[in-house]
Amino acid sequence: MKKKIGVYVCHCGGNISDYVDIEKVKDAVRDEADVFLVKNTLFACADSSQKMMEEDIKTQGLDAMVVASCSPKLHLNTFRGVAQRGGLNPYNYVQVNIREQDSWAHSDNPAGATEKAIQLVKAGIARAKESEALTSMKIATTNAVAVIGAGVGGMRTALGLADMGTEVYLIEKSFFVGGRTAQWGSVAPTNDRGDVLTAGLFNEIQKRSNIKLFTGAELIEKKGSVGNFDIKVKIRPRGFDGNATTDEIQKAVKACPVSTMDEFNFGLTQRTAILIPQKGQYPQQPAIDKALCNQCGACQKINSSFQPASTNEEILSLHIGGFVANTGFDPYEPAKGEYGYGEIDNVITLPQFKRLIELNDNELVFKGKKVKKIAYIYCVGSRQDDDEGKNKYCSRYCCTSATHTGVTVKNKYKDVLNYHFNRGIRTYGKAELIYGQASQQGDVFLQFTLDSIPQVERKHNKTYVKVKDILTAGKTIETDADLVVLVTGMVPRENVELGHLLKIPEGRDHFFNEIHMKLKPVETVIDGVMIAGTSQAPKNILETLNSSMAAAAKVNSVLTKGELSLEPTLAKVNPGACTWCGKCAEACPFDAIVQVDNEGKMVAKVNEANCKGCGMCTPVCPTDAIDLDGFTNAQIGAMIDALAEL
Amino acid sequence: MTDNQNAAATCLDETQFDVMVIGAGIAGAESALKLGDMGYKVLLVEKEPSIGGKMILLSKVFPTLDCAACITTPKVSETARHPNITIHTLTEVETIQRNSDRHFSVQLNKKPRYVVEKDCTGCQECENVCPVITKDQFQFNLTARKAVYIPFNIANPRIALIDIENCMLCGACEKACPSNCIDFTQKEQQLQITAKSVIVATGFKLFDPISIERYGYGRYKNVITSMQMERELAPTRPFNNVLRPSDGKIPDKIAYVFCTGSRDHTVGNPICSQVCCMYSTKQAQLLMGALPMADISLYYINIRAFGKGYNEFYLQAKDMGANYVKGKIGKITEKENGNLILRFEDILTGKVTEKEHDMVVLSVGLLANPAITKVFKGEKLELDPINYVQQPNMLQSPAQTSLEGVFVAGTATGPMDIPDTIMSAGAAATETSSYLKRLS
């Protein structure tokens, strides 16, 4: 039991004190038993306040501390640090949330908020009284990281980590690295070619001995926690092993009887079951698409390196310290009939159009017809802020990408005309220059609102796009178009299993969710698991690289020291009360409870290295012999009592 | 900071560093922290008296509406306390020259504070007795400060300094100081250090709207900049509420003029500043909270709500009643009572329209801060055409500059919001660490 408790109530510069009467709170708790001092602070988190608390602990000899301020998610560690510097065990510190869960939640009711604050602070004091000193365990960590996804982002993370001395396992689900960027020609804002960028990254990766690249690989199992994860990676057979000349590969492709749409060209072309690496995709070795291959053996007859029948799946076990998920995005696939998509044959998506530009060298031709007028319709699959659409977010990259594509086609084919049907061009930052360039070269921009979206119609054997243009005072403007390009947004890549496996929470937009949007954009609630690139939110290439390298910096700074302090919140068994029924061991998802002999009696014991402190074992005990540190019967009970008090 | 000074005393060599980070805003602090965590010895140089840059002065941040001070101060304290990070405030980099061993010789100019840093307790007794006032630059001139002052309440280090230009040398502060820390004999100090690498995190300058005469900034009292409004809304605000500077009235019709100094060739800044739409939207939300009766109109060209959760935040502001008007403000004229007439073309109707407001906020843009190029001697830090630090390998290694061993973080490369700044700072840390590994 703690006898000298220091209580600090924070104004949060008005965030709390505007609604909660701080003086009243102070008065109410001043006379609580064992409260030694009560103070208020303008900003408890400010350096000067922290120093004051440290001083108080030292000079007044406090044995526990309560700060009533904001959510513990923000400052629990800050004040635990204060406690520690003052000479107090950090676990004798209790944070009471009177901002998010009080002053703000009840800003409509200041009197009520004050009343609640008093109860909450009293509960905090009760909990502090019952708090016990805990010491965190240090564990050795492995300076190795699994980077999942080998697009530009994943490859850049891998390079950054490798150069900082971290061992990298780069795990790519498809048979080729390069991701989406390999599919693009000229990219904004530098006009670099996407395939050249991926080629450069791949070459660098080849030079690093501490990067192990696995293609056709998937993470299938994860155990352990930050610093020490044991993972299993399944590697699918490539179906090609050895060498073949270009000519032989060509022949094999010709011989393959299977045909399906080529995802690399977004269905503009067909491919066989033999996957041929395209410009920008690496390694430059073919693979066999097992899902389609009918095992006719035609390819094998041409070169024995083709092994359509091979089934030798490999399972690899790796020991790593952290993850960076860099799984990228999928372009939004418009619904059938959305702006005529799938119904009118010259309506395609922006990614398809970008491939079309790559496939047409001298003249822009689509389905045998020369293309002169191109109508771009923006925000397809983004900013669906009506009730029907599910993607309320802005996909960020599309305005820049579409205007940049407009500039690219004009430069490449000269006589094309671009019409941009948009909802307000969002070429933020320096991308504004691309918008300027597009306008200056004669691209026409028309703006619509969600209430009256463009109509795409087929009449007199031509496709027309019609819109109520708000830039022309709502006049209806129409044009014929040889090609309608739907500027599709980003959706997170289909990777539900990975999200579940790594336990990364999803945001409202279904992208992976970071721990704090502003200051911790690459960290997740799961220690040691980072998210980067477009798996977190739509981004352009530059932003993807920045976030990928930031994730590298973060995970490296955690692992580079070789050791880590663990949360000391663990389950504890009272051997006196335990009668070993095994229910707790059954409940534990981490195999942390074992049966041991305690002075002739079989009892449960917690293996501290495995215990994650979830507490799942505690409610199932029929004799209530197991408790979680920091959440003991005494502490929670005292809190309930304090909160219930009127 | 004072902790650091103590640490400095015990440290054997306070002149050799792995990295020198120029600018202790949120980008510089983040790079320094990451590198410090990796075990490198970092020197953080800041020309202002306190660290935290512009972010620490903001009210709240979009779209989470976290109070900026609440999330910045922990980062700033962590930086200040980090065992591997040394901070010099009130210090400017004079010259940077590469040595024969590829390290950089740096000359720093540390301005006198006239206050002994380690002894000041931040009690403000000196401020109380100081008889002179001048405009408070940390409140963007909305209110006054004394000649001896603590920059602002949550400044780090939270210690006093003397603005000698505005001091009348009466000595009252020296008499009043309980810890005898005022020292008028302090002189400018030239410090020589070496660093193996440099991170440029010098941030941005705010556009000064005085050059757009049509808006009357500087002449009309109730035309203020968004940064001034940011201060009015911040917890450490200059007034007791949001008030008009002309007469202390609570405004009830507030207008925002978007793209003031952005997307504008006539002022030499053709690019979009990337944050103004969102900070204005955030301020609108905050104002609707602080002044429930107020009408907020936002005059825009395009709304750039592009980041994670931004579009949703913009829609939320609209739902709360913010009045978004498509049309850039052409002209502002002042009425006798201090109210302002805004003339614009309402794009939706195509008609010239005039509206009266009692306070106007100019959503000013961000400009490059190119002065840093001058300090490099013997080689040139290249800038891009709009004067931001050039990223020669933008889509391969965005933190690289034209100089080997010199990296760039945050808004020194172009306008960006806080998350982008943090990520860019992380990228700079990765590049720097990789470089240092290669070097050794």
Added chain:
Amino acid sequence: MSTKPKILVFSTEKISDPAIDLAGLLKKHYPNTVYTISVPCSSGIKPRWIMQAYEKGFDGVFIAADGTDCPYGESCVEKTSAIISVTHDLMRQKGLKPSQLKMAALCSVCADAFVAHINNFTKELAKKDN
């Protein structure tokens, strides 16, 4: 004031408590007689704590569970339900109505859902009191 039913919420540190924080952040209001105790995982809530709450005067207990998002694994869902059913038995023995205990899975951004649940629960409890 005292007519408002008193509710104890058990939230989870990583998933549902952030949602409750978010509700405050967005100034979404709910009665001030709702108090939260945060635990690592909803499947670590002991039935005896819930019973203690009723004994000491709480009118209702709300478990803001992790659901399938639980960082400690998906078994959380069934374990939390098991706790509920055990508690329901205990409540019946004490003559408490099962409707005084509510559970819902809240994602980390489910601020709206939280406020809706709490407001409904408050209404229900208030009705029963009269």
Added chain:
Amino acid sequence: MEKKEKTIDIIKQERKVSPQVLEDRKTYSRNRKAIMEALKAGPKTIPQVAAETQLSLPDATYFMMALFKFGDVVVESLDDMDEYYFYELKKK
């Protein structure tokens, strides 16, 4: 801690104070006095203070806010129109 000499005397030999600073100081003490005087009779709004002290409205605002910041005046209440605050002298 002991101090041998007032350092102010040393700097006084090296630096000149600009006339502008002295002028500003005079303005400040004059306006401070005028505002404090005006508030002695009871709480007033900024326009009321401006009318009484002959200060321009912007100046009255600026100096009132300075006094508010330095803790000489505090907010009393808001007027009936919800437009102007009444300020009063801080009770010491």
Added chain:
Amino acid sequence: MALIQPDLTKELKKYGAFDFNACYNCGTCTSVCTLSTEDNSFPREMVRYSVLGLEDDLKSSLKPWLCYYCGQCTENCPQEASPGELMMSLRRWLTAKYDWTGLSGLFYKSWPLTVLGFILILAAEIGFAARLHFHIDRIIYYGHYFEMFSILGVFTIILLPNIIRMWYFTLLKRKIKAPIKAYYTAISDLIVHMFTQKRSLDCDDNKFRWFEHFILVIGYLSLLFTTVFLNWFETSNLFINILGYLESAVIFIVTFDFVLSRIKKNKEMNKSSQPSDWFFVIWLLFMGITAFVVRLFIDIHLIDIHSTVMNSWSWVYMFHLMILGQWALIIVPFGKWTHFLYRSFGMYFAKIEELAK
């Protein structure tokens, strides 16, 4: 409903417009324009129609005539889209559209064609003089008749039908039903604007510019009157004689200043002069100078208007006649001169439109 016509955008560039595609529709131009009103907001609407190539909307608009090109829009345009120059080009384009002969358009778009026209007129003049055996007295005599007939002819054959076409495009085709009375009431506006350019006073602070333009118009019209109806070159009335000197001096002084500022490009409106602008001011300048010199030579007896012999000084008259011919047959009916007429009628029709509401 309107169809985008990319060709019209290209066509407008031939009339001198440039950079207007850069417009991002912020409306700054419209809001800084002092002449822009709620009912008549421009120039952005015109820029927009031009970008989209909405020919019908442009052709039926009177707004280009309401603009006096103070240059504020162009100066403040954040995208440097030069809306002022677009308005100027639209006036040229409209002039071409109103002109039933189609020659205006050809001359605007091609200065070589204009020069060819000039040469043809020069040739006709020489031929004409040759037919009169270079008898200077007869040349001056017929020259005077030429003036009278060309004015009458150009007005009835070209300008009057063109103004009717303008009325058809801008009022009738848009189905603006104005009572006949409106046409009377608005006449005062027509007269006032035609002779005073009063509206341009609201345009900017530069009163001097208005004044210069005003005395130029007055000087030009009265010189026209003096030479044509008072037969300046052949009169011996001292008053008329001095009046003519005065008027021609005014013309050449003012036009000299105009030419100079076009060379110096010190004002927004002078930054991008087209050949048609140059022809207009230079020919006006030459008209003033040559008229002055011709009368001077007559007065100092270098030219004898009763002589049948062509002395070398008489070529000055030939030069004057050439300028006059080119002016009267090309610049007046098909060139920039018409803006004087269309602008006044533009204002007149705008007033009628306003009254019709």
